[in-house]
Amino acid sequence: MSSLHWAILSPFFIACFIPLVYKQFHRVHTGWFVLFLPIVLFIYFTGFIHEVGDGRHLSASLGWIPSLGINFDVYADGLSLLFSLLITGIGALVILYSIYYLDKDKEKLHTFYVYLLLFMGSMLGLVLSDNLIVLYMFWEFTSLSSFLLIGYWYHRERSRYGAQKSLLITVLGGLSMLGGFVLLSFMGDTYSIRELMGQTGELATDPLFTASLLLILLGAFTKSAQFPFHIWLPDAMEAPTPVSAYLHSATMVKAGIYLVARLSPVFAESSLWFWLIASAGILTLVWGSYSAVKQTDLKAILAYSTISQLGMIMSLLGAGAAALHYESMDKNIYMAATVAAVFHLINHATFKGSLFMAAGIVDHETGTRDIRKLGGLMNFMPITFTITIIGAFSMAGLPPFNGFLSKEMFFTSMVRVTEMEIFNMETWGVLFPVLAWVGSIFTFVYSMIIVLKTFTGKFKPEKLEKKPHEAPLGMLIPPVILASLVIIFGFFPNLLASTVIEPAVAAIQPGLSQKQFQIHISHWHGFTIELYMTLGVILLGSLLYITWDKWKCVYHIIPGRLSLNRMYDALLAGMERGSIGVTKLFMTGYIRTYLVYIFLFFIVSLGITLWREDAFAFDVGNTAPVRLYEVIISVIIATSAIVILFAKSRLTSIIILGAIGYMVSLFFVLFRAPDLALTQLVIETISVALFLLCFYHLPKLSSRKEERVAFRLNNALISIGVGVIVALIALSSHSNKLFESISNYYIENAYEEAGGKNIVNVILVDFRGLDTMFEITVLGIAALGIFALIKLRLARGTLKDENE
Amino acid sequence: MFATVLKISLVCVSISMLGLIYRMIKGPSVADRVVALDAIGINLIAIIALVSMILDTSAFLEAILLLGILSFIGTVAFSKFIEKGEVIENGRDL
Numbered sequence: 016m017s018s019l020h021w022a023i024l025s026p027f028f029i030a031c032f033i034p035l036v037y038k039q040f041h042r043v044h045t046g047w048f049v050l051f052l053p054i055v056l057f058i059y060f061t062g063f064i065h066e067v068g069d070g071r072h073l074s075a076s077l078g079w080i081p082s083l084g085i086n087f088d089v090y091a092d093g094l095s096l097l098f099s100l101l102i103t104g105i106g107a108l109v110i111l112y113s114i115y116y117l118d119k120d121k122e123k124l125h126t127f128y129v130y131l132l133l134f135m136g137s138m139l140g141l142v143l144s145d146n147l148i149v150l151y152m153f154w155e156f157t158s159l160s161s162f163l164l165i166g167y168w169y170h171r172e173r174s175r176y177g178a179q180k181s182l183l184i185t186v187l188g189g190l191s192m193l194g195g196f197v198l199l200s201f202m203g204d205t206y207s208i209r210e211l212m213g214q215t216g217e218l219a220t221d222p223l224f225t226a227s228l229l230l231i232l233l234g235a236f237t238k239s240a241q242f243p244f245h246i247w248l249p250d251a252m253e254a255p256t257p258v259s260a261y262l263h264s265a266t267m268v269k270a271g272i273y274l275v276a277r278l279s280p281v282f283a284e285s286s287l288w289f290w291l292i293a294s295a296g297i298l299t300l301v302w303g304s305y306s307a308v309k310q311t312d313l314k315a316i317l318a319y320s321t322i323s324q325l326g327m328i329m330s331l332l333g334a335g336a337a338a339l340h341y342e343s344m345d346k347n348i349y350m351a352a353t354v355a356a357v358f359h360l361i362n363h364a365t366f367k368g369s370l371f372m373a374a375g376i377v378d379h380e381t382g383t384r385d386i387r388k389l390g391g392l393m394n395f396m397p398i399t400f401t402i403t404i405i406g407a408f409s410m411a412g413l414p415p416f417n418g419f420l421s422k423e424m425f426f427t428s429m430v431r432v433t434e435m436e437i438f439n440m441e442t443w444g445v446l447f448p449v450l451a452w453v454g455s456i457f458t459f460v461y462s463m464i465i466v467l468k469t470f471t472g473k474f475k476p477e478k479l480e481k482k483p484h485e486a487p488l489g490m491l492i493p494p495v496i497l498a499s500l501v502i503i504f505g506f507f508p509n510l511l512a513s514t515v516i517e518p519a520v521a522a523i524q525p526g527l528s529q530k531q532f533q534i535h536i537s538h539w540h541g542f543t544i545e546l547y548m549t550l551g552v553i554l555l556g557s558l559l560y561i562t563w564d565k566w567k568c569v570y571h572i573i574p575g576r577l578s579l580n581r582m583y584d585a586l587l588a589g590m591e592r593g594s595i596g597v598t599k600l601f602m603t604g605y606i607r608t609y610l611v612y613i614f615l616f617f618i619v620s621l622g623i624t625l626w627r628e629d630a631f632a633f634d635v636g637n638t639a640p641v642r643l644y645e646v647i648i649s650v651i652i653a654t655s656a657i658v659i660l661f662a663k664s665r666l667t668s669i670i671i672l673g674a675i676g677y678m679v680s681l682f683f684v685l686f687r688a689p690d691l692a693l694t695q696l697v698i699e700t701i702s703v704a705l706f707l708l709c710f711y712h713l714p715k716l717s718s719r720k721e722e723r724v725a726f727r728l729n730n731a732l733i734s735i736g737v738g739v740i741v742a743l744i745a746l747s748s749h750s751n752k753l754f755e756s757i758s759n760y761y762i763e764n765a766y767e768e769a770g771g772k773n774i775v776n777v778i779l780v781d782f783r784g785l786d787t788m789f790e791i792t793v794l795g796i797a798a799l800g801i802f803a804l805i806k807l808r809l810a811r812g813t814l815k816d817e818n819e
Numbered sequence: 820m821f822a823t824v825l826k827i828s829l830v831c832v833s834i835s836m837l838g839l840i841y842r843m844i845k846g847p848s849v850a851d852r853v854v855a856l857d858a859i860g861i862n863l864i865a866i867i868a869l870v871s872m873i874l875d876t877s878a879f880l881e882a883i884l885l886l887g888i889l890s891f892i893g894t895v896a897f898s899k900f901i902e903k904g905e906v907i908e909n910g911r912d913l
Binding site for chain 1: 844870
């Protein structure tokens with residue numbers, strides 16, 4: 016086990032001790048004990064920056080199920096390192112924030128931190144795994160721990176609803192992703208991502224390639240809340256704010272982004288990959304930003320904004336996939352899209368984390384997150400206001416914050432996508448920059464709403480539950496750190512360029528990174544089209560914000576009744592109703608119906624098999640001659656059996672049944688089976704007596720008048736069918752005897768080996784005595800069962816002692 | 820000659836069995852059917868005896884004895900059922 020393994024597993028180990036610590040040191044906030052772990056891990060991962068920046072990577076292997084090729088292999092390159100730093104860094108800040116956010120007396124802190132550590136460990140495992148199956152395992156762990164965290168306040172209905180919804184959607188994607196992984200491993204004959212990347216060319220021609228691509232993308236899209244699977248994210252806002260900040264802005268929702276980036280070298284050859292990712296991303300961007308504007312809850316705005324920003328990163332990754340097709344060009348312009356994706360990934364984690372924390376502070380200090388109740392908080396919360404301004408302006412893409420840089424790079428990539436000569440881009444390609452621009456306008460509008468509706472305008476003390484005041488220092492530290500990062504990365508973006516972004520881009524596009532490339536992010540790149548686009552965004556965005564009251568009725572038309580949440584609810588309810596309906600349709604509760612199913616299945620399956628295999632044969636070659644008395648007895652049995660069907664009284668049926676049993680014993684005599692005949696006679700007598708017993712105990716109800724069995728055509732047809740099928744099979748199998756019977760052995764050896772002349776008895780107790788033993792057991796169980804049924808009668812509703 | 824006689828008698832007994840079956844099916848009362856069943860038992864004894872002569876074996880003699888007992892028990896049980904409504908009475912001593 017290497018130190019990387021320990022780093023991944025340490026949160027799980029620590030999680031085991033959290034409840035103990037919580038019980039032992041109840042007076043100290045449990046978060047303090049947890050805080051050291053992400054800090055240590057963050058420092059640990061920082062140590063790799065230099066090494067990975069030089070183009071090296073770390074890998075280690077640990078056998079888990081080596082016989083199946085499933086090993087806990089870890090691999091840290093630029094991309095994994097970037098995610099690990101995000102997870103541990105923001106994890107530390109979130110834990111610090113949660114110490115002040117969650118009350119140590121009112122909340123069940125141990126469960127919270129156990130879930131959070133589970134999540135952190137599984138997220139680290141996800142980004143560092145090289146083995147597809149291990150990656151999937153950690154992927155499902157994140158789904159599960161996220162479910163637990165969303166449902167943290169489980170006594171609230173909305174929390175349970177949100178947790179269930181997110182679990183259903185992400186697990187749907189997770190399972191399909193597993194399917195994709197398995198297909199991928201079939202094609203490449205390995206579970207290792209590293210080895211799969213080596214065989215890109217062969218994989219692309221495989222017939223399973225497209226299926227695997229679609230399934231894996233479904234997993235990535237559901238996890239990263241891409242259109243139309245984004246609906247779980249706004250409902251996940253019922254979670255405590257630290258969870259929303261951590262899971263639903265910085266880490267878990269980027270797992271899909273990570274997956275797409277990680278598997279880009281494998282799939283990016285395909286035009287389907289480009290089209291799906293780029294168009295899903297851009298659609299998500301527009302829809303998310305459009306929906307965010309109408310929200311009134313701060314966290315809901317942030318949730319939709321996360322959706323739209325994730326769409327933006329996704330579309331950039333799609334555009335970056337085009338770079339693979341331009342290997343010959345010296346200056347590959349599509350590479351810039353990947354750089355922008357990675358850069359915005361970092362930026363988004365910083366500003367969205369700080370915005371969530373600021374929203375949490377507002378909620379914590381005023382008692383509400385509803386922007387209709389908030390307003391004029393600027394003077395009460397100057398620091399929170401500053402944090403929000405920095406975060407929101409960065410999100411809107413205003414200079415000098417880091418969001419401006421990545422938005423400019425985004426526009427550049429989207430504009431250049433239209434110049435592409437592959438993938439039929441000349442047809443619909445022009446939509447990309449237009450949609451990106453429209454999405455950015457809405458982004459600007461909701462960013463302004465967050466800042467201006469919360470902190471400026473009229474102060475409404477009568478609508479607030481508490482008297483607002485600035486948050487405690489500890490709660491402010493984490494967002495302040497994130498906001499300062501926003502500014503630092505905004506002013507000195509090249510700090511990140513060579514240390515983190517370059518290795519990450521090299522990991523996403525390993526084939527291209529051989530050629531030396533240098534990333535230089537600059538604020539000013541001349542009067543280009545993207546600058547005018549940004550200016551347009553600011554102008555139109557301001558205009559839209561000012562006239563917001565006039566056009567907000569648009570939201571009644573779109574989405575109106577066609578909202579995806581409604582569809583999800585209807586789908587869920589419909590599925591439930593549908594399955595209840597289907598079950599009620601065939602599960603009637605009548606044994607008669609089930610017997611009809613069983614017999615119908617019997618007839619159909621065996622009949623079709625006989626017919627398709629052409630198995631029916633009728634061979635009279637080795638049959639014995641038919642004797643007269645056999646015919647007579649057969650006629651007697653057949654007549655009696657038919658008469659039972661038409662018998663009027665039950666007593667008649669019982670007597671005739673007895674006669675049939677005797678006739679059967681006569682057959683045994685005729686076919687020389689004395690032991691069978693003896694047993695048959697005794698058993699027949701006893702069972703007739705038992706039938707009489709049952710008959711006597713039938714309730715005397717007026718509705719139970721004795722009458723003939725009613726004739727039903729269906730039943731008649733089915734019973735005739737069963738009889739015919741059995742007869743056909745018996746005839747066919749008799750005519751198709753394949754080899755000699757083994758009975759000669761018994762005949763020869765019964766006396767010599769076993770010392771008995773009665774072969775039947777010797778077989779029963781000697782040659783095959785085991786069967787007899789268990790038949791004795793069956794009889795014993797039956798006797799005990801009958802005794803129990805008769806003797807142990809508990810009164811209805813009350814449980815009496817059974818010995819009474 | 821003897822074999823032929825045996826076969827003829829077997830056919831005769833079988834035919835009488837048919838008659839008994841007819842009575843058992845037709846009724847009209849339960850008692851008729853029970854008597855028919857009893858007679859079927861006796862007839863079975865005859866048939867088994869004839870068959871074991873034809874097959875030239877003594878393996879079925881137990882069956883004959885058993886049948887004798889059983890048909891008696893069966894008839895008694897049925898009669899008791901018809902008369903009293905139950906086969907085994909209990910609680911008489913208490």
